[in-house]
Amino acid sequence: xxATFFPQGIAHLNAAVAQDKAQNYKEALKLYVRxxxxxxxxxxxxxxxxxxxxxxxxxxHLFMRV
Numbered sequence: 001x002x003a004t005f006f007p008q009g010i011a012h013l014n015a016a017v018a019q020d021k022a023q024n025y026k027e028a029l030k031l032y033v034r035x036x037x038x039x040x041x042x043x044x045x046x047x048x049x050x051x052x053x054x055x056x057x058x059x060x061h062l063f064m065r066v
Contacts, residue, residue, distance in 0.1 A: 005045065009038030 016031030036059055 003042075005038045005042030009035045009042065012038060
């Protein structure tokens, strides 16, 4: 199951970088956040008992500072 989340996260990340280079920062931020959601979903499949909430909160906080 996790194997499907990581390629989708990478695809969104590549799209975000392309939007970033095109100076479409609002769209790039949406794609960066979406890619993180896919990566976190994949990690939840690999490590189901790990508390993911603190990690997601930290990442969200870092993105809001940008």
